[in-house]
Amino acid sequence: MKLNVLKVLVVAVLISVTAFAQEFITIGSGSTTGVYFPVATGIAKLISDASFGLKANARATGGSVFNINALNSGELQMALAQNDIAYYAFNGTGIPAFEGKPVKSIRSIAVLYPEVIHIVARADAKIESVADLKGKRVVVGDVGSGTEQNTKQVLEAYGLKFEDLGQTIRVGASQGVGLLQDGRADVLFYTVGLGASAIQQLALTTKITIVPVDFARISALSKKYPFYAIFNIPGGVYSGVEITTPTVAVLSMLLASESLSADAVYKAMKATFDDLGAFKKIHPNLDKYFDLKKAVKNLPVPLHPGAEKYWREKGLLK
Numbered sequence: 001m002k003l004n005v006l007k008v009l010v011v012a013v014l015i016s017v018t019a020f021a022q023e024f025i026t027i028g029s030g031s032t033t034g035v036y037f038p039v040a041t042g043i044a045k046l047i048s049d050a051s052f053g054l055k056a057n058a059r060a061t062g063g064s065v066f067n068i069n070a071l072n073s074g075e076l077q078m079a080l081a082q083n084d085i086a087y088y089a090f091n092g093t094g095i096p097a098f099e100g101k102p103v104k105s106i107r108s109i110a111v112l113y114p115e116v117i118h119i120v121a122r123a124d125a126k127i128e129s130v131a132d133l134k135g136k137r138v139v140v141g142d143v144g145s146g147t148e149q150n151t152k153q154v155l156e157a158y159g160l161k162f163e164d165l166g167q168t169i170r171v172g173a174s175q176g177v178g179l180l181q182d183g184r185a186d187v188l189f190y191t192v193g194l195g196a197s198a199i200q201q202l203a204l205t206t207k208i209t210i211v212p213v214d215f216a217r218i219s220a221l222s223k224k225y226p227f228y229a230i231f232n233i234p235g236g237v238y239s240g241v242e243i244t245t246p247t248v249a250v251l252s253m254l255l256a257s258e259s260l261s262a263d264a265v266y267k268a269m270k271a272t273f274d275d276l277g278a279f280k281k282i283h284p285n286l287d288k289y290f291d292l293k294k295a296v297k298n299l300p301v302p303l304h305p306g307a308e309k310y311w312r313e314k315g316l317l318k
């Protein structure tokens with residue numbers, strides 16, 4: 001009799017443990033004043049709110065390079081990253097962080113929205129072209145950011161290196177904005193979705209200009225860096241900058257670690273993409289640019305098996 005009671009208890013405990021077993025997904029993002037952070041936070045909420053036994057949270061990080069390394073080490077299960085950086089990582093080419101050190105454990109979920117190379121200067125620094133950056137104090141991007149890599153490549157397209165700058169400042173966007181506001185830096189590079197709050201805040205307190213990038217110069221390096229597309233930053237996006245500025249852009253992606261189960265990825269995607277209205281409400285960049293057909297086009301790394309199942313069911317893969 002006693003033994004039976006014990007058995008029942010053990011079974012009851014086991015059932016309740018299984019019922020409440022939840023898989024945790026940490027989504028790597030970027031600086032809190034970028035676009036990755038609010039997007040990852042919104043996706044985490046959709047995942048946690050769905051009753052699929054998954055809980056997710058967003059983590060502020062240095063950006064794409066950090067996120068990919070952290071997916072590989074198991075610190076993150078999902079992350080946002082630039083398509084160019086994901087490609088260089090998977091293939092072990094292109095940028096020093098991954099040269100000869102391919103990261104084969106990352107998988108695609110979806111392409112999200114354009115990430116625009118913003119070169120923001122204090123108006124009083126009188127910078128009209130990238131060539132004028134020689135000797136200037138430049139915030140080149142956070143340690144572990146995709147921004148830093150794009151900064152290096154854009155400078156290279158104009159025949160410049162970090163050593164040609166007066167100062168190479170590796171800090172995140174929030175800190176970088178503070179340095180420009182205080183007059184301790186002249187220029188900030190930021191590869192980020194249009195309207196990032198860091199740049200909007202800066203524009204409200206400091207007279208800024210946006211330095212154009214000449215696509216012809218970038219396309220001269222297209223064999224080495226094939227991911228740049230032409231992009232115009234419309235006038236009026238940032239207060240006081242009324243003219244449209246030509247520059248270049250890459251794309252943001254949602255990635256997962258290969259070690260996250262196909263079931264978890266599939267469920268996370270159902271929670272994220274089934275109600276596209278709710279997904280697009282997360283951020284204006286998703287509302288304006290996220291497109292199901294583009295979400296699975298030109299992926300720089302293979303799809304996660306869970307993502308493949310989801311997109312196939314949606315009719316987006318043959």
Ligand code: GLU
Binds near residue numbers: 030063115141192193
């Ligand atoms: N693309 C940036 C990077 O990887 C991050 C942008 C963001 O935080 O929205 O450096």
